[in-house]
Amino acid sequence: MPNDNSTPDPASDKMLQNERDIRARLGDQPFDFDSLHVISNIYRAAAAVRRRAEREVLSGYGLSWGGFTILWVLWVWGEMETAQLANECDLAKGTLTGMVSTLEQQGLVQRERMQTDRRRVTVDLTTEGLSMIEEVFPIFNKFESDMSADLSTDEKRIAAEYLRRIITRHDED
Amino acid sequence: MPNDNSTPDPASDKMLQNERDIRARLGDQPFDFDSLHVISNIYRAAAAVRRRAEREVLSGYGLSWGGFTILWVLWVWGEMETAQLANECDLAKGTLTGMVSTLEQQGLVQRERMQTDRRRVTVDLTTEGLSMIEEVFPIFNKFESDMSADLSTDEKRIAAEYLRRIITRHDED
DNA sequence: TATTGTTATACTCTATAACTATA
DNA sequence: TATAGTTATAGAGTATAACAATA
Numbered sequence: 001m002p003n004d005n006s007t008p009d010p011a012s013d014k015m016l017q018n019e020r021d022i023r024a025r026l027g028d029q030p031f032d033f034d035s036l037h038v039i040s041n042i043y044r045a046a047a048a049v050r051r052r053a054e055r056e057v058l059s060g061y062g063l064s065w066g067g068f069t070i071l072w073v074l075w076v077w078g079e080m081e082t083a084q085l086a087n088e089c090d091l092a093k094g095t096l097t098g099m100v101s102t103l104e105q106q107g108l109v110q111r112e113r114m115q116t117d118r119r120r121v122t123v124d125l126t127t128e129g130l131s132m133i134e135e136v137f138p139i140f141n142k143f144e145s146d147m148s149a150d151l152s153t154d155e156k157r158i159a160a161e162y163l164r165r166i167i168t169r170h171d172e173d
Numbered sequence: 174m175p176n177d178n179s180t181p182d183p184a185s186d187k188m189l190q191n192e193r194d195i196r197a198r199l200g201d202q203p204f205d206f207d208s209l210h211v212i213s214n215i216y217r218a219a220a221a222v223r224r225r226a227e228r229e230v231l232s233g234y235g236l237s238w239g240g241f242t243i244l245w246v247l248w249v250w251g252e253m254e255t256a257q258l259a260n261e262c263d264l265a266k267g268t269l270t271g272m273v274s275t276l277e278q279q280g281l282v283q284r285e286r287m288q289t290d291r292r293r294v295t296v297d298l299t300t301e302g303l304s305m306i307e308e309v310f311p312i313f314n315k316f317e318s319d320m321s322a323d324l325s326t327d328e329k330r331i332a333a334e335y336l337r338r339i340i341t342r343h344d345e346d
Numbered sequence: 347t348a349t350t351g352t353t354a355t356a357c358t359c360t361a362t363a364a365c366t367a368t369a
Numbered sequence: 370t371a372t373a374g375t376t377a378t379a380g381a382g383t384a385t386a387a388c389a390a391t392a
Contacts, residue, residue: 227383228384254373255373255374256373266373266374266375267374267375267376267377269374270374270375270376271375271376274375290372290373292372292373292374293373293374294373294374
């Protein structure tokens with residue numbers, strides 16, 4: 001879908017200089033600038049979130065982003081098989097093996113081979129892992145509140161819904 | 174800000190199973206679920222975007238995500254000093270050095286030492302680099318349209334604006 | 347033979363710090 | 370001395386493919 005030049009952008013007065021520059025440079029070409037801006041802002045926002053989270057929250061607990069995600073997923077969904085855990089954490093299967101090993105050495109999770117099918121392995125929080133996520137998550141959640149503090153509750157819900165459509169679209173392909 | 178339980182979530186019927194599970198497991202605790210969902214959906218959407226872009230668009234041209242970003246920035250803003258380019262591409266300064274060297278070997282960009290201050294280096298597209306970005310960007314932009322095809326033009330603009338507030342918040346801190 | 351988790355390799359990217367050459 | 374870019378190191382993460390054990 002090419003850019004809809006007939007409709008003025010209601011947010012143009014707040015548009016980042018960045019976005020104005022792009023229109024100034026390429027606005028005469030038939031690109032889809034609305035899609036461009038939403039996709040690139042998703043990426044920039046995610047990079048900012050992760051960078052700040054690692055620096056301000058996770059590094060103090062010796063956790064990587066992925067390590068934190070694993071603890072969080074096990075906390076919410078409970079004991080889980082490796083393949084399912086990798087999928088839920090959005091991590092490659094080889095990456096997960098290494099990160100679970102690290103968390104295991106830190107005493108935060110434990111592996112267990114399944115009796116019904118001894119190829120499979122389940123991962124679960126240890127008591128220490130439970131304490132860790134119970135301590136870290138409230139701080140992480142405050143950080144999430146802070147990052148999104150310039151949005152109202154309704155705006156957060158709308159943003160979450162729009163993003164969900166992009167995520168879901170990806171999942172369908 | 175704790176979760177506002179008094180306001181029903183209008184999108185709850187479309188809520189991803191993921192998000193329902195979180196509320197089912199932790200909904201009795203005073204967490205800020207609206208912030209949680211918007212932040213985690215930003216991250217998931219960004220991961221999906223990057224993964225699909227690398228697989229479906231960039232790998233066919235031998236470009237990494239960062240390499241593509243450098244070409245794009247130089248295309249829009251023109252010749253640029255290294256420090257400014259790193260900032261604009263959201264890349265660490267050491268990372269940029271290596272990636273510019275790779276692009277230089279591919280013949281897509283060229284470095285030039287400034288006469289006024291011989292410590293500084295500018296980077297610019299070569300003729301081949303210009304051809305490359307002119308060929309790849311339209312395809313990348315179609316990919317962006319596809320990723321966001323489940324949003325209307327107005328919804329894309331709203332989403333871009335909300336994300337801008339999160340990015341800007343980050344920049345202010 | 348197919349599948350699960352693991353391991354290995356090569357690559358992208360980050361953060362930090364040391365280094366060089368200029369200024 | 371300070372600054373700009375480079376280089377080096379350690380780590381997080383990806384993709385791909387090979388591998389062992391089990392089914």
